[in-house]
Amino acid sequence: MIQKNMINDAKFYDKLIAFFFETENCTNCEDLYNKILKLTISQKYYFLRANANEYLFYTVRFSRGVVPSIGIINTSGELIGIIESENIDYIQAKLREIYDNRNKIKGFKIDKITTTREINTADFYEVVNYALDGGQLDFRGAQFLRFYAKIHKEYEKVLERALPLDPFAEYVLTGKKPDVEHYYTSTLAISTILGLFNDDVISKLLERINSDGSVYRSIRKEVNGLLIDQALVGQALLRVYKKTWDQKYLDLAMKVYTYIKDNLKGDLGFRDIKPLDEVTKEEFYEPISNSETAIFLSQLWSVNNDETYLLEAKKAMEASYTIGGNDIRVIPRVAIAYLKINELIKSREEIKDDIRVEVMKEISCEDKDAVVYKGKCVKIDEVQSEL
Template structure:
């Protein structure tokens, strides 16, 4: 959207670039943006209005996620200032100040981790502590808690006090959806598929290109975000496990190939391809990498491809290293348990994140765990944490 030519023109005309972040739910954003454009100082800027939910590759690099906000970029595509205000006079004052000081302002860098950390499984208990303190927790956190309470019965009481952060989390707890989900964004179609809420597989597949890129939304403006690739890949594997129809597995492998060919680096996975001066700056978005580790752990369980497992571990470790919030830790915990405590099963076991359904687990019995066969999952102990 914000091309190399725009940056070249900005340099030629001695302008800065401003990215105004809005969203579908912001009722004041359009009016505020029009006011900003009419300011005399705005002639010193190229101004762009961007949907923060759609253009996530810009949102994570240039803003703190506040809507509305105006991020000012230098000519290298780095943020030199962020204005978070509804006061047009204050915005005008700041735009003047930023332009006057533009030569002295340094763009924000995203430093590479100097060391990749090994996962400390004891930290997974932080998810339990977080929920027990009454903090809202998202669907992946709830997925982990439901599993943990099943294998450690003494934690069953925590299920009654969980505060779900989102509709999917509430569904996992109650089995009910109180509202029609907005399917504008592809991740909603993916979640409806993963948790078998409603059959939207045709809509989902329509959002995937021939080469494995996933469109962010029905607008089809953005495609190839790691977080979307991962969640849709997981959804396709869920469809395969229910039907054993190879078309779903093959589609997931296309997504896998696209991720590897376009987003992989030596220490993790970029959030988006380097297609413009902004996204050329490498960024390892932790939640996207954590979600990718779940997708790849699931794919490894189905394909037995150790290269896929290596990629899953790479995504897992970078997410753990750079991630700081409970949503990332919840996803890391799920992927780690799949990679280290995998149970290959002939049938679905509710709430057990160790279990992946496979066509043939190599056993006469229903369950295979670490090269041994079991006729009951209750005979498989979980002592990791």
């Protein structure tokens, strides 16, 4: 969306660039945007409309996720102001204030990490504390909580108190099937990851995958190649592969992985999107995306036994933890990746609520009830967790 000539023009005409963030569910955004454009001060800005869900790579850089809102950047691509209001008089005053002080405001850019920190598994317990305090869990938080209650029976009552954040989390906690639209590819992918798929869902999912392995963000097909979508669709394809044992789904998962490797791989993690403009050329390891990528890569490792995927999974996991280790959305995802990396269990069939388990077509155990843990055939009840 940000063309190089826009940056140059903004410099020449001494203007700022403003993102107006909206979503398809915002009923008053159209009217508000038109009012803003009519303001005299708006002539000092280049305004860009961005759907906050579709153009996620701008949303995470220039907003706090509030809709409607305005994120204002200078010609160096630095964030210098956020306006979160629907009051046109307030918006006008803030636009004037930010423009008048444009040379005094210190711009903000997302810091690059230069090293990653070792994971402290004690942090995973924060998911349990959060649930006990009445916090709402997303589907990954719900998955981790069910696992924790499975291995620590004294916490089973926590499940009764746990509050879901969304329909997918409600399904994990209660079994109530979600009624969701599949407008965004991530919704299709999560439905599939949770086993809520049929031929129609699979068909729609495949339609969102390009020949180069990039994944469309939504049915709009405006944005593709976001790391979060790549990771979730990769997991979804592996889920279908392990249900059907149809090689084409594994091949597609590998194609999705190849896109990640060729376009998004960084020194310490995986960038959220390949460079598209002056803003996105700055490398950003978005933590939720990296933790979902770690889960995807750990699953590829379990299938292919290639330590390349294991090392990359660890890298994505550690980048996610380093940047987002205090985020309740990130912690359970890191925990799931950690368990799949360090406590992987290979089984012929799914084992309810055990997020360490990966289903294999074949395992080298004569006992049909055995699983493979750290290279040995054992009973599932014999496997202990360090958590």
